[in-house]
Amino acid sequence: MDESKDSIYISEKEKKMVNRILKRYNFCILDIKKVRSVYKIKTSDGNVCLKKLKHGKNKPYNGSLLVEELLNNGFYNTARYYKTNDGHSYVKFKNLLFYVTDWIDGQECNLNDIHEAIECVKLLARYHIATSKIDMSSFKIRNNLKNWNNIFIKCLHDLEKFENIIENKKLKTHFDIMYKKYIHSMYNKGIISLHFLNTSEYYRLSRKSSLSRAICHDSFYYQNIIKKNHNYYIIDLDSIVIDLHVNDLGKLIRRLMFKKNYEWDFYKALKLIEAYSSINKLNKEELEVMLSLIIFPHKFWKLGRKRYIKNKNLSEQKYTHKLIRLIKYDELQNEFLENYLKYIDNYK
Known part of the structure; x- marks a missing residue:
């Protein structure tokens, strides 16, 4: 993903919200960027992706479970999901849901080729x-x-x-x-x-x-x-x-x-x-x-x-x-x- 082109300014209020959500995970946060509709979180252990959903609490649950099963079946070409400190697949904040996966550091594929x-x-x-x-x-x-x-x-x-x-x-x-x-x-x-x-x-x-x-x-x-x-x-x-x-x-x-x-x-x-x-x-x-x-x-x-x-x-x-x-x-x-x-x- 071309971050220089797709990065979006984050207000202090938004950063506070993101930090509050990430306290539910065991991360040491070094930096927060917004790229398109997701947040790229730089941690001491590497980059992770924080994604926001307006609805669909089953989505993080299904995704997390699917990735576990895919790994068990030898398919490693996807992003792992992270559970919260208390073992949940997402964090609810006001009327929104947030969940965390690995950030795959690469480029979007070029399907025109x-x-x-x-x-x-x-x-x-x-x-x-x-x-x-x-x-x-x-x-x-x-x-x-x-x-x-x-x-x-x-x-x-x-x-x-x-x-x-x-x-x-x-x-x-x-x-x-x-x-x-x-x-x-x-x-x-x-x-x-x-x-x-x-x-x-x-x-x-x-x-x-x-x-x-x-x-x-x-x-x-x-x-x-x-x-x-x-x-x-x-x-x-x-x-x-x-x-x-x-x-x-x-x-x-x-x-x-x-x-x-x-x-x-x-x-x-x-x-x-x-x-x-x-x-x-x-x-x-x-x-x-x-x-x-x-x-x-x-x-x-x-x-x-x-x-x-x-x-x-x-x-x-x-x-x-x-x-x-x-x-x-x-x-x-x-x-x-x-x-x-x-x-x-x-x-x-």
């Missing part, structure tokens, strides 16, 4: 293998299995809602007109995605994963993958969820395909799929399920939700720029889909 992205998906594959050996009975974790269908349908209903909102506006902006123009084609993409999901082995794979209670990171992206001395570490286990492992890989590929260095190039996606599969073998059924996730128009839906539901205060220019970036890949996505389907047909 395909070679680095390949190493990251290999890390993900090893993480999934290690988590599959864990007894999940003690975890308090959300189960997202068999829920993709509901998520897709809800997003499609939202697209209908966005269209009605635009139609009922007396004054339509340039963004409104452009967004509405593409709703039908994106809706159809969503229907195709839903069709792929419901004609795949999704529910059978979900039943199988339900028995093993397969764990996904659910936020596997550059800010949560740290490179240190040619090794990669996965951090921030706040979002872990029970789901198909291809949830993590599919979401990563979907996000990368919108980047300038990928631009829905199927053969770059294939490199990532094959890198993952070289560690944790994917079967044909998993690839079919993952396709439905990759091609679903999630970013288009998310932008509409930001504009018409959340009313995020972005400029018209910024909204339009984001939309143009999405829709320019329309044809490339169709080519991607064709190449992916050919690949599945010949997959062994």
Whole structure:
């Protein structure tokens, strides 16, 4: 993490709060910095990370337990959690929760570099293998299995809602007109995605994963993958969820395909799929399920939700720029889909 760029000024009041929280741990504190949304604490024994949560007391508990189990299964590429002096996994302060992990002294990975992205998906594959050996009975974790269908349908209903909102506006902006123009084609993409999901082995794979209670990171992206001395570490286990492992890989590929260095190039996606599969073998059924996730128009839906539901205060220019970036890949996505389907047909 580039601290010079991401460090944030801390007021004396905030420092007092941090010091008060850290008294619950056995640290000799030398310095406190704020980097993005977390605190980097320099102690006499090395650096640790203090993280703040607004809710979710099970998150530090689940993360701490998961790291212990991962270590027991030979997966060391993550940050250890620290217990308080009285053995708790977090400190409650006013309406906030705080917990402490190791600080991995390294750099955020560069997923724009395909070679680095390949190493990251290999890390993900090893993480999934290690988590599959864990007894999940003690975890308090959300189960997202068999829920993709509901998520897709809800997003499609939202697209209908966005269209009605635009139609009922007396004054339509340039963004409104452009967004509405593409709703039908994106809706159809969503229907195709839903069709792929419901004609795949999704529910059978979900039943199988339900028995093993397969764990996904659910936020596997550059800010949560740290490179240190040619090794990669996965951090921030706040979002872990029970789901198909291809949830993590599919979401990563979907996000990368919108980047300038990928631009829905199927053969770059294939490199990532094959890198993952070289560690944790994917079967044909998993690839079919993952396709439905990759091609679903999630970013288009998310932008509409930001504009018409959340009313995020972005400029018209910024909204339009984001939309143009999405829709320019329309044809490339169709080519991607064709190449992916050919690949599945010949997959062994």
